[in-house]
Amino acid sequence: MNEKAKLFQKILAVQKVLEPLEKNGWNDFQKYSYSTASDVLLPIQRICNDHGLIVVADCVDSKIEPGRASVTVRLTVADSETSEALSVTAPGYAEDFSYKDNRPNGDKAVYKAITGATKYAVRSFFCLPSDDDPERAPTRLAARTVIKPAVNNSKVDIALIEQTTAELKRLGWSNKEGRLYLQETFGKSSRQHLTAQELQQFLNYLRSLQPSGAQSTSE
Template sequence: MTEERKLVKKLANVMKEVKYIEKKGFNNFNKYKYATESDVAERVREVLAEQSVMMLPDVVEHTTREHQNRKGNVEYIATVKVKFTFIDGETGEEISIHSAGEGQDAGDKAVYKAITGAQKYALMKAFMIPTGDDPENDPNEQNQQNGDKSKPNQPQKASDKQLNFVKKLIKDNVTEKFNESQLHDLLKKRIKTENNMENWTPKEASAAIKILNKDEEKQGA
C-alpha cells in the first residue's frame, strides 16, 4: 500500500468514526441551535490522534472591514481563507484543503473567530459530518407557506445561514473581471433590490443563491 493510500485510508476511518455531531450550541438572539466549534474539533481531534494524523492551519488570505450593527455600534468583520494540511505522523504524507471563514467582533477577536469558523467547517465538510442544517432551507419562508401570519407587516430578514452561504458563493464566483463588491452590486440588480445583503429578505437571499449556483455551474462547464 502506498503512503498516499495510507493517509487517505486513515482519513476515511475518521469519516467512519465521526458520523454525526449533536447541536449543543444555542444562539439566543436568533433562536436556533448549532454545532459548536469545540464539539466538532474535540470529536474529530480524538479520532485523528488515534490515526496518528494531525492538522495544521495556515492563513493564506485575510481582510477586515467595519460594520455597523443593529444597535448602531461599529464592529469589525474579518474574512479569512485558511489552508489546512493533514499530516500522517507515520509516513509524513500530507494532504491540504482550503476553507473560508468570517468572524464579527467589536474588539480584536474578529480574525480569531473567522479562523475558528473556517476550521469548524473545514472539518465538517472534509469528513462530510451532518448536523441537519441546510443553508438553502429557510424556516421563515416555510412558516409563511404554512400560514404563519403573526407579523404580516414586518418584513423578515434572511437567516445568518442563508447570508453566510451567499457570501461563500460570492467568493467562489470571484474572477479577474469581478471582485466580491462588484458581484454583490450585480446581484442586487439581478434580484431587483436596493438593500445591501445584510438586509435581504429570505426570498431575496434564495434568489441570490440560485443565481450564484447557476453562474458557478457555467464557470465549471
C-alpha cells in the same frame, strides 16, 4: 501500499466512524442551536489521533477592516508514520461591532471568521453529516420559538442588527426596553421583522442617545 494510499486508508477509517456533530451552542438572540468549535474539532482530533493522523489548521490569508474580517483557513491532515499530508482551504467571514470604552472596537471579527472557516474546512474535508441545511432553518426555529423567522437576511441587515445590539449594550438597555420601543415606533416586537430602512432608523436613534448617567460633552 504506497505512502499516499496509507494516508487515504486512515482518512477512510476516520470517516467510517464519524457521526453527526453535536450542537451545544445556542444563539439566544436569533434562537437557534449550532455546533461550537469544540463540537467540531475535538471529536475529529481524537479520532484522527487514534489512527495516527495529525490535524493542523492555520490562517493563510486575511483581510481585516474595522468591525469585519475575511480569512482563508488551511486544514492539513498528516500521517505521523509517513509524513504524507493532504490539505484543503476554506473561506471565512465575520462581523463584530462591539464597543469598548464607548468606542467601536470590533476586534473579535477576525477570530470569529477563523473559527467559522476552520469548522467549515473540517466539515468539508471529512464530508461530515450535518443538519445545518439552510432550507430547514425555519423548521428548527419554529420548534424553538414562536417568533417568525427573519425575512431580511442579507449581509446588510445582519450587520445592522449587530450594530444595534452593540448600541443597546452601550446604553444598558434591557430586551424589554428595546422591544417596547420597537412596538411603539414600528408596531413590531423584534428587530428581525424590521425592514432595512427601519433598522437604520433604529440604529440612528440609538446612536443619538447617551448612556444613563453620562454627561453631555456640550455641558
